[in-house]
Amino acid sequence: MIATKKKAAVTESSASRSAQLLDWYDRHRRRLPWRPPAGERADPYRVWLSEIMLQQTGVKTVGPYFEKFLARWPDVASLGRASQDDVLRMWAGLGYYSRARNLHACAVAVLRDHGGVFPDSEEGLRKLPGIGPYTAAAIGAIAFDIRTMPVDGNIERVVSRLYAVEEPLPQAKPLIGELASMLLGPSRAGDSAQALMDLGSSICTPKKPACALCPLNDDCVARARGDQEIFPRKAPKKAGTLRRGAAFIVTRDDELLVRTRAEKGLLGGMTEVPGSEWLAGQDDEAALKQAPALKGVARWHRKAGVVTHVFTHFPLELVVYTAKLAARTRAPEGMRWVPIATLAGEALPNVMRKAIAHGLDL
Numbered sequence: 001m002i003a004t005k006k007k008a009a010v011t012e013s014s015a016s017r018s019a020q021l022l023d024w025y026d027r028h029r030r031r032l033p034w035r036p037p038a039g040e041r042a043d044p045y046r047v048w049l050s051e052i053m054l055q056q057t058g059v060k061t062v063g064p065y066f067e068k069f070l071a072r073w074p075d076v077a078s079l080g081r082a083s084q085d086d087v088l089r090m091w092a093g094l095g096y097y098s099r100a101r102n103l104h105a106c107a108v109a110v111l112r113d114h115g116g117v118f119p120d121s122e123e124g125l126r127k128l129p130g131i132g133p134y135t136a137a138a139i140g141a142i143a144f145d146i147r148t149m150p151v152d153g154n155i156e157r158v159v160s161r162l163y164a165v166e167e168p169l170p171q172a173k174p175l176i177g178e179l180a181s182m183l184l185g186p187s188r189a190g191d192s193a194q195a196l197m198d199l200g201s202s203i204c205t206p207k208k209p210a211c212a213l214c215p216l217n218d219d220c221v222a223r224a225r226g227d228q229e230i231f232p233r234k235a236p237k238k239a240g241t242l243r244r245g246a247a248f249i250v251t252r253d254d255e256l257l258v259r260t261r262a263e264k265g266l267l268g269g270m271t272e273v274p275g276s277e278w279l280a281g282q283d284d285e286a287a288l289k290q291a292p293a294l295k296g297v298a299r300w301h302r303k304a305g306v307v308t309h310v311f312t313h314f315p316l317e318l319v320v321y322t323a324k325l326a327a328r329t330r331a332p333e334g335m336r337w338v339p340i341a342t343l344a345g346e347a348l349p350n351v352m353r354k355a356i357a358h359g360l361d362l
């Protein structure tokens with residue numbers, strides 16, 4: 001960990017660093033769909049929407065989703081009046097669906113409790129669903145110019161290299177936050193934060209950082225030592241236990257049998273094909289026994305191979321079984337038929353899209 005006595009020197013040089021950083025940002029800032037032109041105040045709705053989408057998802061993937069959401073719901077009030085189903089449908093493919101449910105709940109709360117206007121304090125923002133300390137700081141700094149530093153992965157990398165922070169993440173978060181805050185100038189907090197984010201994304205990259213182009217290279221400790229890539233230090237990750245299960249792809253002409261997952265829990269409220277539980281150590285036979293009871297299915301056809309998917313806490317392996325039912329067969333209770341041609345419009349998580357593609361040879 002950086003020695004405490006070093007902090008005085010750190011503070012001293014921080015003022016010039018923040019000025020260098022802003023100067024670099026004014027010349028090299030990224031153009032992103034949610035950013036206004038230079039010098040204009042950012043819209044809290046756009047900042048919030050992009051920050052929620054960017055949690056665990058890259059800028060390239062988020063761009064088109066952000067545009068789609070904005071075209072359909074141009075402000076937080078219109079999103080607050082939308083149905084959760086429509087929001088989940090529009091979100092499908094972005095993953096981590098609790099974000100979409102919280103996004104909708106937050107828009108409803110802003111409309112109902114704040115007249116459709118986001119609170120302009122970190123404290124007020126943090127009371128809203130799905131807004132934690134990081135997102136509150138990001139909206140606060142970028143949209144309301146509150147003097148606060150939202151520390152994302154890019155900023156963690158830049159700061160841990162700049163000061164050679166030896167403590168591993170996640171324990172080092174408070175120290176990195178403290179050091180990052182020293183890079184805030186007297187004003188333009190949002191620009192300071194976005195400058196560090198852009199620096200981390202375009203120059204101080206995980207591999208082979210382009211230190212020659214970095215505005216902070218003169219006093220970067222890791223650069224001087226030549227060991228930039230070892231930062232940020234990370235505590236070893238525990239891999240989750242593999243879970244196994246089965247997915248049942250049932251068709252009736254050109255329609256597929258689906259159901260909606262329970263509201264709470266993993267992938268809550270999303271569309272899925274019928275399936276078994278996902279359990280560690282479950283064998284194929286045990287998973288097949290959980291097939292839905294369907295009139296007209298004498299035996300299931302097992303597709304060769306398996307579908308794999310990695311969730312944050314565990315990897316999953318699914319065996320896929322298929323069956324064809326006669327035209328006009330009614331869907332069992334709690335399930336429904338949807339035309340295969342309109343599946344793109346369903347709130348299907350990626351794992352289900354993979355299972356369906358495997359089962360239907362798409």
Ligand code: SF4
Nearest residue numbers: 204211214217220223
């Ligand atoms: S000098 Fe290199 S390692 Fe240090 S902050 Fe800049 S890009 Fe990152």
